[in-house]
Amino acid sequence: MEYEYLKETRRWLHQHPELSMQEFETSAFIKRELDEIGVPYDTPLATGVVAYLEGTSDRAIAFRADIDALPIHEENNVDYRSAVDNVMHACGHDGHTTMLLAFARRVKALYDAGQLSVTVYFIFQPSEETEAGANQLLKSYTFSRQPAYIFGLHMMPDNPENTILSKPGPITASATEYRFFIKGLSAHVANKEQGHSAGEALTFILNQLSQLQHYHLPGLRQNIIHIGRFHAGEAINTVPSNGYLEGTIRTYHADDLSVIKEQMTRIAEAAATVTGSAVEVKFSEGYPATINDADAYALMQAASTDTHLTWIEKSEPYLFGEDFAFYSQVASTAFAFLGCRNEEQNYVTGLHTSTFNFDEQMMAGGVDLFSAILTRFEVAR
Known part of the structure; x- marks a missing residue:
């Protein structure tokens, strides 16, 4: 029954x-x-x-x-x-x-x-x-x-x-989402030096994220810093004025997650300093x-x-x-x-x-x- x-x-x-x-x-x-x-x-x-x-x-x-x-x-x-x-x-x-x-x-x-x-x-x-x-x-x-x-x-x-x-x-x-928001300054390609490329900032962020696990986290611990979607730019002949990147973080240790979030915040600050674009990273707290x-x-x-x-x-x-x-x-x-x-x-x-x-x-x-x-x-x- x-x-x-x-x-x-x-x-x-x-x-x-x-x-x-x-x-x-x-x-x-x-x-x-x-x-x-x-x-x-x-x-x-x-x-x-x-x-x-x-x-x-x-x-x-x-x-x-x-x-x-x-x-x-x-x-x-x-x-x-x-x-x-x-x-x-x-x-x-x-x-x-x-x-x-x-x-x-x-x-x-x-x-x-x-x-x-x-x-x-x-x-x-x-x-x-x-x-x-x-x-x-x-x-x-x-x-x-x-x-x-x-x-x-x-x-x-x-x-x-x-x-x-x-x-x-x-x-x-644990599952935590992250999102980078990039605001550059548009300019015509003929005068590209007058702009601040969101594409340059995005490239900088992508490179730094790829190194985060290697340089900043314990080698014996398993973490995933996944890049899910990104884009930049508006037209073929202008400096990109907007960029965006999102992904998810998977980890088993709360202290590793803290390190990842801290480093991502530093990456955003560094990208802004190097490229002149405004860069902000936001986190959506997921499940522990x-x-x-x-x-x-x-x-x-x-x-x-x-x-x-x-x-x-x-x-x-x-x-x-x-x-x-x-x-x-x-x-x-x-x-x-x-x-x-x-x-x-x-x-x-x-x-x-x-x-x-x-x-x-x-x-x-x-x-x-x-x-x-x-x-x-x-x-x-």
């Missing part, structure tokens, strides 16, 4: 995707499911839901699912394909939400039987893909009982079903690196042995960002990836692709892992 619930719930969510901070129908569905089984909840954000079941002790634990979709047009030829043009659950958040709802049903059965000794929170968080929904939720919500741990799972099509992947320490990178706490990680890894899942410890973290990182501000956290690759059914395409899909049966492993974590937490003192 649980498999049918997993399949039906996931497919309804998959057909009704909503973008970040627009998950009104999704959150209404979640609340209906919780109402049906009698699990109370709070709504700290317009589309955020935090459900809970109170245990008999003062100890608490939390589990999180993200609920938003992506601006991608689905190309899967299935009867449950997205009913919304150019919006799709291409990152598995429909599966994350489904697993947490199924887990809530299991915990409610324990609660009704008088067998729940700890308080359990079920966090249905909006806007993981943009706008740092986790951070917004935590600023708007106070747990009545402070959770000792918060756990999260994410689909991973790079690895086969029935596997769970994680590592101690950093598991995903997700760092697995040692105790939380050990609990999750030990709990996996109580399931049919095969634990795989990664040697290197992922380079993409994940806003689960913010939960470490309020509790010890651990995050892992649930393999969903199934080559027999051709479920092999990656996250954020228009053909991403998975077999709903594999979600039972995620629910089992949450249950095993709760069981081990309850007996620990």
Whole structure:
């Protein structure tokens, strides 16, 4: 019966995707499911839901699912394909939400039987893909009982079903955007010395950015300073008066990010001094690196042995960002990836692709892992 619930719930969510901070129908569905089984909840954000079941002790634990979709047009030829043009659950958040709802049903059965000794929170968080929904939720919500741990799972099509992947320490990178704005002085090419070329400033910035990792950051640490887009100039025969450059920074260490931002500020100042153009750099603060706490990680890894899942410890973290990182501000956290690759059914395409899909049966492993974590937490003192 649980498999049918997993399949039906996931497919309804998959057909009704909503973008970040627009998950009104999704959150209404979640609340209906919780109402049906009698699990109370709070709504700290317009589309955020935090459900809970109170245990008999003062100890608490939390589990999180993200609920938003992506601006991608689905190309899967299935009867449950997205009913919304150019919006799709291409990152598995429909599966994350489904697993947490199924887990809530299991915990409610324990609660009704008088067998729940700890308080359990079920966090249905909006806007993981943009706008740092986790951070917004935590600023708007106070747990009545402070959770000792918060756990999260994410689909991973790079690895086969029935596997769970994680590592101690950093598991995903921080993601910070940067933008250089250049204002030069236009002049005709015949009198180019009368202008200040934004193109010259842009060239200077590009060269300096390419050297930043080599000269200013530890050689044994992995950082990415990615240049995504740049342009300068207006006409073929004039000195460029405007320039622009944007990119993203990925790192696992807060001190490395500080060095990068400081050096970029110096590069902007130097470019202005050398070229005579006005240069400004701005940063859009993204997600911090997700760092697995040692105790939380050990609990999750030990709990996996109580399931049919095969634990795989990664040697290197992922380079993409994940806003689960913010939960470490309020509790010890651990995050892992649930393999969903199934080559027999051709479920092999990656996250954020228009053909991403998975077999709903594999979600039972995620629910089992949450249950095993709760069981081990309850007996620990």
